[in-house]
Each structure stands twice: as structure tokens, then as C-alpha cells.
Amino acid sequence: MANYDNKTRKQNLVDISSNQQVKKFYNKKGRTKRITCLVLSIIFLLSGGAMLYYYSLLNSLNFDDFSTPSSNKGSANNTPSANIEGSGTNLSISEGELLQHPKELNIMLFGEDNSHGDTHGRSDTMIMMTIDNNHKKLKLTSFQRDTYVYIPGHGYDKLNSSYNYGGAKLSIQTIESNFGIKIDRYAVVDFDSFKKIIDTLGGVDIEITQDEIDYINYQMYKNNQTSNPTTITDPPGVVHLNGQEALWYARNRGLSKGEDGNTIGLDGDDWDRTSRQRKLLETIFDSMRNADLGQIVSIVSSVGPLVTTNLKKDEITALVSHALTYLTYDVEQYYIPETGLWYYDDNTLINGSYASTIKISDLNAQRMAFAKFVFEDLVAVPDNTDNIE
Numbered sequence: 001m002a003n004y005d006n007k008t009r010k011q012n013l014v015d016i017s018s019n020q021q022v023k024k025f026y027n028k029k030g031r032t033k034r035i036t037c038l039v040l041s042i043i044f045l046l047s048g049g050a051m052l053y054y055y056s057l058l059n060s061l062n063f064d065d066f067s068t069p070s071s072n073k074g075s076a077n078n079t080p081s082a083n084i085e086g087s088g089t090n091l092s093i094s095e096g097e098l099l100q101h102p103k104e105l106n107i108m109l110f111g112e113d114n115s116h117g118d119t120h121g122r123s124d125t126m127i128m129m130t131i132d133n134n135h136k137k138l139k140l141t142s143f144q145r146d147t148y149v150y151i152p153g154h155g156y157d158k159l160n161s162s163y164n165y166g167g168a169k170l171s172i173q174t175i176e177s178n179f180g181i182k183i184d185r186y187a188v189v190d191f192d193s194f195k196k197i198i199d200t201l202g203g204v205d206i207e208i209t210q211d212e213i214d215y216i217n218y219q220m221y222k223n224n225q226t227s228n229p230t231t232i233t234d235p236p237g238v239v240h241l242n243g244q245e246a247l248w249y250a251r252n253r254g255l256s257k258g259e260d261g262n263t264i265g266l267d268g269d270d271w272d273r274t275s276r277q278r279k280l281l282e283t284i285f286d287s288m289r290n291a292d293l294g295q296i297v298s299i300v301s302s303v304g305p306l307v308t309t310n311l312k313k314d315e316i317t318a319l320v321s322h323a324l325t326y327l328t329y330d331v332e333q334y335y336i337p338e339t340g341l342w343y344y345d346d347n348t349l350i351n352g353s354y355a356s357t358i359k360i361s362d363l364n365a366q367r368m369a370f371a372k373f374v375f376e377d378l379v380a381v382p383d384n385t386d387n388i389e
């Protein structure tokens with residue numbers, strides 16, 4: 001964005017230095033686009049030559065109506081938004097708008113655990129992928145599920161509870177209102193679909209440790225998914241995983257000795273799990289850079305019915321048209337809360353019971369750090385001159 005002057009930037013960006021009033025909402029302008037998941041994004045970005053064929057397959061997708069679009073500027077709709085107004089100073093655009101830029105696209109990805117039969121299930125994976133055309137990067141941001149946040153209409157609770165209460169729509173509303181960045185699109189893949197997608201891709205070759213191998217073997221055997229207690233016999237290093245093995249890799253947050261009767265005990269926590277999830281997505285992306293047309297056609301026809309999305313057909317075509325460009329982008333990773341900006345609270349009162357949560361010690365600093373990762377030098381600096389850094 002070398003041609004952007006300060007005035008133009010201010011028209012597109014908001015100073016997010018304030019963290020007050022996150023419970024309030026404004027009616028966002030414009031219409032909401034239909035949205036897809038990362039897997040489909042990767043697939044559709046890979047080959048412009050497949051456009052005519054896969055367009056005929058789009059009817060197999062599970063389209064989800066996220067909101068009622070509005071053609072009237074400023075009129076109300078059901079799109080989640082956030083009021084991030086503060087003391088009334090240092091806003092680059094009108095108060096109440098989310099931080100966004102026309103050359104950056106944020107896609108929210110949810111991995112759903114619906115094994116308990118709930119209406120919306122639980123979201124074990126919450127990752128925002130940013131297609132950053134300003135800096136030629138793809139960015140993956142994980143949100144810790146136990147982060148203590150305000151959930152619109154439900155009060156303060158763990159972040160992943162927002163998905164259980166209201167699915168992707170409420171989760172996006174919660175993330176936007178707490179962290180101040182507009183999420184443009186979203187999609188949901190449940191565990192069964194995830195396994196099928198990985199198997200459709202022919203599995204994944206990923207570098208793993210001996211502890212990660214032991215964890216996968218233990219879970220596979222314990223859950224009767226194999227009769228062999230050592231399904232993976234390869235040494236640590238690059239190992240080929242099928243869909244079920246990749247799912248256990250992505251869900252691995254360690255294993256306390258004696259938990260579920262195990263005798264191994266493996267170090268780890270939810271921070272490690274989210275790191276593995278980002279690493280897996282990046283590995284899948286890298287492995288598909290050289291996919292040929294036949295592979296793309298096969299993947300699209302197989303993966304289409306496995307995701308729930310509200311992406312419109314013409315938007316898929318637009319993604320494909322930029323395939324060669326996106327495939328050259330570097331991948332960067334981030335997580336929320338950031339190191340140094342959070343602490344554990346083992347006695348958080350939620351709905352009458354005490355729970356262990358992750359509390360953000362400085363929401364103002366976290367919002368700014370998040371914005372700097374996503375938008376980098378395009379973020380307005382909260383000073384008296386309103387200059388752009």
C-alpha cells in the first residue's frame with residue numbers, strides 16, 4: 001500500500017486503543033458476504049484451470065445463511081459487530097466500527113466437536129486466516145478456547161462457550177466485540193468431515209516428535225480405532241498421517257499420567273494444541289502448492305459436501321482467479337492471548353460454578369498487538385497527532 005497517504009489510511013482504519021464498552025454493538029454498514037473454510041479456500045486457490053468444472057460442483061456445498069444482507073447504507077442487519085468506543089479520542093474513523101482494510105480478508109475457521117449431540121456442538125478449533133494482500137502474507141491466528149470474554153447476551157464466560165450458545169454467528173460476534181477486528185467470512189468443519197478431508201488429500205506428511213507419536217498411538221488404541229497399540233511405528237521426524245491420526249495430532253494437548261488409566265503421561269497444554277493446529281494447516285497448504293488439475297477436481301468434488309459455508313459461488317471464482325498470487329505468500333502465525341498479556345484464574349465464577357480460565361491482563365494492549373499482527377504498518381497509532389506509524 002505504498003500509495004496510501006495518511007488521510008486515506010484513516011478512512012479505512014480505526015485506532016483500537018480503547019477497550020471499553022465491549023458489550024455495546026453498532027449496525028455495520030454494507031452487506032455480509034457468504035463465507036468458506038480454510039480447506040476450501042486452499043483448494044479453490046490452487047488452480048484457475050479448474051474453474052468451469054468446479055463451478056458445476058458448487059451446489060454440493062452446505063450453504064449457511066449467516067445474516068440478512070441490507071442494500072441500504074447504514075441500515076440494520078443481523079451481522080455481528082462491535083462498539084469499541086472509548087474516551088472519545090484517537091479514532092481514525094467514526095466510533096463503533098471494526099478495524100478492517102479492503103485489501104485484507106479475514107476468514108474464521110471453526111473445528112466443531114458435535115459428539116455430544118448439542119445444537120451447535122463445541123468449538124475445539126478457532127483460527128482466523130487472514131489473506132493479507134498488502135504485505136503478501138497468509139496469517140493464522142488461534143484463539144484460546146478458555147479465554148474469559150464477554151459473550152453478547154450471555155455475560156462473561158469462556159470463549160468457546162459462545163459457539164455452544166450460538167454457533168459461528170455468536171462466536172464471531174464475541175471475537176469482534178472483544179478484539180476489535182472485522183471478520184469477513186467463516187466456515188465450520190466437524191471432526192468426521194476433517195478426517196474425510198485429510199483422507200481425500202491422501203493424508204498429510206508432517207514432522208512430529210516421539211511424544212506426539214505416543215499420544216496418537218495411545219488415543220487410536222484406547223478409542224478402538226485400531227487393534228494395534230503402536231499404529232505409528234516410524235521414528236520421530238516427518239511421518240505420514242491419515243485422517244484419524246491427523247485429528248488426534250490436532251487435538252493433542254498433552255496427557256497427565258493416570259488420566260483415563262494411561263501409564264505414559266505426556267507434557268502439553270492447550271497452547272501446544274493450538275500450535276499444532278496452525279502447523280497442520282500450514283503443512284497442508286505447503287503440500288498442495290504443486291497439486292495438478294486432476295487432484296484439484298477430485299478434491300473439490302469430494303470435499304464440497306463436507307463443509308458448512310456461506311460463501312457465494314462468484315466469491316469462490318474470485319478466489320480462484322488469484323490462485324497463483326496467493327500461493328506465493330509466506331505463512332505467519334499468532335495466538336490470542338499473547339504471551340505476557342494473560343494469567344490463569346483457577347477460581348472464576350461462571351454460571352454458579354468455579355472454573356479455570358485464561359484472563360487477559362491488558363485488553364487494550366492485546367487488541368493493539370492483534371491489530372499490529374494483522375495489519376502491520378497500516379495500524380493507526382494512538383497519539384495526539386493521529387499519525388500513521
